[in-house]
Amino acid sequence: MKSRTPVVLALIATLVALVVAGCGGASDEKGGDASASGSSDADTTLSLVAYSTPEVVYDEIIPDFARTADGRGVAFKTSFGASGDQSRAVEAGQKADVVSFSVEPDMTRLTDAGLVADDWNRGxxxxxxxxxxxxFVVRRGNPKNFRTWDDLLRPGVKVLTPNPFTSGAAKWNLLAAYGQAARGGADPEAGLAYVRTLINDHVPVQDRSGREALQNFINGDADVLLSYEYEATTAQKKGEEVDYVIPDDTIRIDIDIATTRDAPAEARTFLDYVLSEPAQQRFADWGYRPVNETVLAANRARFPTPSGLFTIDDLGGWSRVNDEFFDIENGSIAKIEEEAGVSTAK
Known part of the structure; x- marks a missing residue:
């Protein structure tokens, strides 16, 4: 892990954060690069370990928090990377006070290890x-008119989605593909048949992370990228020539956050700020659907609810889904990936 010496003045930290935001962040989902911000004589330094995509948002939220009464005297060390890699790093001993992952199993790994309280999701x-x-992230103007999941299976269409054994985004993508064909889980065989055809006939490569897949799409010749809605809006804010389509039938993505058991009280204060209206508006500005109801209501027009939206609970919940689909030995999607020659190593 790379680390950088904490800067001396809070003003410099704010400027650095703004520069990083403008460049899109350097760490991506490649192994949890770390950076530090805040005063060198801070009373408390919090370690934020998260999946990569929201780095640009935290680059704004952390300076905002520093300007509050609760944030004075609090510095941060941040690490962003592939969700599974980040979770495993914390399990192995990486310092973390606040953790945020793109799939619940990455949080469950830490509750099982005693690092996050079992009631982390009961608030x-x-x-x-x-x-x-x-x-569906598409080229600007959607020149090939992708609207439905069936459109992705047209002859010659190239689709990008990352490897589900390293990327949380990939799990969501494949569960969306499965769920829409399975009619929310009512027809499992149809769902798996769709996933098999998609992977074998239309996905030429599976990158390690969602962020790498986005960069591959921008630089490559694929027709469609399966990704979070906010990956597309973030790319647009950075000037990339992409558009996106939300299919009628898709899955709601749930992004988790928690403090660790041994975190100082300031970690809970920061988490509360992240859920506050100012911070949630920062997320909304970047295309993330806020969980703060007041902020969500104020931004409702930007975040329409797809008519056929389903959830992970509709498919049986993560405890069932992770084993049934992604278990390396017996998972149905794992077997499809293995047949396609995709590495299932984590």
Whole structure:
């Protein structure tokens, strides 16, 4: 892990954060690069370990928090990377006070290890910091007119989605593909048949992370990228020539956040700020669906609910889904990936 020396003045930290936001962040989902912000004589330094995509948002939220009464004297060390990699790193001993992952099993790994309290998801926000939906990221103007999941199976169409054994985004993508064909889980055989055809006939490569897949799409010749809605809006804010389509039938993506058991009280204060109206509006501005009801209501027009939206609970919940689909030895989607020659190593 790379680390950088904490800067001396809070003003410099704010400027650095703004520069990073403008460049889109350097760490991506490649192994949890770390950075530090805040005063070198801070009373408390919090370690935020998260999946990569919201780095640009935290680059704004952390300076905002520093300007509040609760945030004075609090510095941060941040690490962003592939969700599964980040979770495993914390389990192995990486310092973390606040953790945020793109799939619940990555949080469950830490509760099983005794690092996060079992009741982390029993509050008013149910452990969520934002939500999203699986979308089709397409070239500007959607020149090939992708609207439905069936459109992705047209002859010659190239689709990108990352490897589900390293990327939380990929799990959501494949569950969306499965769920829409399975009619929310009512016809499992149809769902798996769709996933098999998609992977074998239309997905030429599976990158390690959602962020890498986005970069591959921008630089490559694929027709569609399966990704979070907010990956597309973030790419647009950075000037990339992409559009996105939300299919009628898709899955709601739940993004989790929690403090660790040994975190100082300031970690809970920061988490509360992240769920507050100012911070949730920062998320909304970048295309994340806020969980703060007041902010969500104010931004409702930007975040329409797809007519056929379903949830992970409709498919049986993560405890069932993770084993049934992604268990390396017996998971049905794992077997499809293995047949396609995709690495299931984590």
């Amino acid at each position: 008013a926000n149910r452990g969520l910091v934002t939500t999203s939906v699986v979308s």
